[in-house]
Amino acid sequence: MVKEIERAGIPVVHMCTIVPISLTVGANRIVPTIAIPHPLGNPSLTLEEERDIRRNLVGRALRALETEVTEQTVFEK
Amino acid sequence: MEVNGLKLELGYIFIKDIQFAEKSKVENGTLYVNKEEVKAIILEDQNFKSADVELAKPGESVRIMPVKDVIEPRVKVEGPGGIFPGMVSKVETVGSGKTNVLKGAAVITTGKIVGFQEGIIDMTGPGAEYTPFSQTNNLVLVCEPIESLKQHEHEKALRFAGYKVAMYLGELAKNMTPDQVDTFETPTLVEGIKMYPELPRVAYVCMLQSQGLMHDTYVYGVDAKQTISTLIYPTEMMDGAIVSGNCVSACDKNTTYHHLNNPVVHDLFAEHGKTLNFVGVIITNENVYLADKERSSNWSAKLAEYLGVDGVIVSEEGFGNPDTDLIMNCKKIENKGIKTVLITDEYAGRDGTSQSLADADVRANAVVTGGNANEVIELPPMDKIIGHVEVADVIAGGFDGSLHADGSITAELQVITGATNEMGFNKLSAR
């Protein structure tokens, strides 16, 4: 799916838990997330803490979109 | 020049017909069988209360089901050991000297070990095209177990009945002059390297199913699930060092006949010294435990590297989880810089549109397929059924209404013994 969006000429960032799968399906900008059932959250934290995590991850995704890449790149930080 | 290693002369005595007679013998290409003697061999095992023996020849309107194993009669003429070492003969290293083969004959065991059964051999009609055993002159054993017999003992008793009857028939050829002799020779590793330095070195990785009742394979009598990947001379296989105890998923299980006549071994020997240097065989199991899969594939890759080969052919056995072993073997061997070709079969659904393998990898770029086992086939009624007809409706790969009132069967190809064999025994393929 990520490839088809990229193919259409739109830069895309893939936020997912399983980085190797993301690499396999051909994502070029990858942001690793928390866990499969809750990639952008963590039910063991408070709502506000969860939002902080999410804010951080989405912020990282925006940074990935602003970054020129030439090959598959994982934005760990 | 005599070299060290193993050298086996296979003497073929061509069998064109099979008949019952007063005295068991082979004469002018006909295999004569004394039915009572065969029955007596089966009934030596007290687990059987009765036994019947039937004939099935190519072209006859006969259906055999449910098939457990197919065995080719062979006998050791010269050299150490006997056929099926560790099972019915002593544990002696076989694969050298001379062995005679009743080529064109086969012993087929049938039996209802559990309520769902598969394994059909049709001797004529469209189904016959898919199984190699429609072309052999078959002696079919129909054995009835005693009441209380447990499935495990039943399976074992049937397996041994097959070996013993095949040995009995093989003995008939012990003193005969073969119609044709083929010689197979594998030198030791050191000598082999020197022999054809200009040719690519090739090994064969033979995967063996090893998962429990009706899912097992034995090597010199050892249950393959308790083994670690190891080396075997190809000629040892020709003397029955590997036998089959597995029959679930009939289309892609290797019968003992397949192990004796391993087509990859034969086709590699055919090119040996011409286009390639056939170094030897690595056998590796297919266990249920994932750690075993990792360990066994680590070892097969390590052994391939140790043999210093440039390429290997890997053959799979069975459906589903062995795809994981196959891909592990492929990846790990390719990662050693050794090129692989895989032989598998497919479960692409009845319409052929599904993802066929349960595993995949980009390194598996050279694959031979034995066909789509889900493809539906119509098997017309036969005049005679040998075995247990009542199982037709509950064979795997069949489905509701698979057995029609007139005796015809609609089922998937997977019910036919050997139809999509993953050693590449057949011409069937798919695109």
Next chain:
Amino acid sequence: MIITNNEKVYDKYKDKIKIIFVQGGFKDVLVKTRDKIHEGHELLTHPLSSSVKPNETPFKSVMISDDKRSLNLDSLYIIENSIMTYDNFSKHKFGMMTDQITEDFKLIDLTVLESALNI
């Protein structure tokens, strides 16, 4: 620990090994296994063990680790592929289930599991 819908396995091992008994079919066992893998358990036996096709037998037993660690990718990959294969097969369900056949399928499932338990 074992995840199973097979009473034969449950009855035999319930006092010896941790077991999750699933009320349901083959697919329910796979889904339960998948959720456990998502939680961080490691898959120990292959979910498509045995050559009996998933549309033929209603019984399935799978072994996973007792302890949880970080998500095991190999486990995840295998369970997802197994569910996909199951879905391919389940288009054509296998009917005909007498008591004897049901018992036999339970037995095969048990022996295949035991081949991994080394019992």
Next chain:
Amino acid sequence: MLKVVHYINQFFANVGGEEMAHIPAELREGNVGPGLAFQQAFGDEAQIVATIVCGDSYFNENMEEAQKTIINMVKELQPDLFIAGPAFNAGRYGVACGTIAKAVKDQLNIPVLTGMYKENPGADMFKTSLYVVSTKNSAAGMRDAVKKMAPLALKLAKGEKIGASSEEGYMPNGIRKNFFDTERGSKRAVKMLLSKLADKEFETEFPMPDFDRVAPNPAVKDITKAKIALVTSGGIVPKGNPDHIESSSASKYGKYDIDGVMDLTEATYETAHGGYDPVYANLDPDRVLPVDILREFEKQGKIGSLHRYFYTTVGNGTAVKSAKAFAAKFAQELKADGVDAVILTST
């Protein structure tokens, strides 16, 4: 005798080259150009009753109009078979052949056949929905193309069983079909290994799933001005799953308006995905689709705007087959809507 209608372009009809590519579709009686070779191959089993000639530019620039006209022509003639091309490596001709053949097949339910070179863009577009015979890359391969296409054409017209791609000469269409090869599998394996060892070309009998790559697009210049769209394979849908998106192997994707939606809540959204434990996503769907944070960023000017619609599927990470087709479609919509970048979330 079977009736055949043949479609060719201006070049093969000898009307002219690029300078005549603008001519609209016209109907001619009998066979024209390469039709003669087909007619000879058919013998008296089939007859080309008419040939439709159309300029490549005309067809591609007036696709709807051209299709309508040609469909009406074919409908009138009621043939047993429709052949388009072969187009060899001519790109626009290949696309035209595929497009019109598919239209005839879908709308008139008449068997169709076309042929082209494997790298013709029309090949990838149509090989899974039509029988597309693989030809050489230039018209010099006409004789070879007719030799492959004519027998397959007759089989299709007669409604006979079609064999495997390698037997019949059409491009593999993803449908696996059994056939008996000339050599046994082990022999084929030995040959394949020898080719692989010698670094010669060989063809696998079972291609692995697509592992191709797409090069990354340039970065977004100014994210604070960009229109960002959210896409998820995590199956987030409005509460109650109004489009009934299936929990796995879904046959459709969802497109939902989030105009004015500031936060996804338990009361308004949920997941339709069957590939993971849904408890956490149902309690707070922002855990999968971060609408709340993007709204916040929108307000703060950290992004230009959040696109009015989000797209959802239930891809499970490894099974990408159907998701690919959906994505190709909605990616075009996103492009048309002026979306500058996409955040795709997966579970």
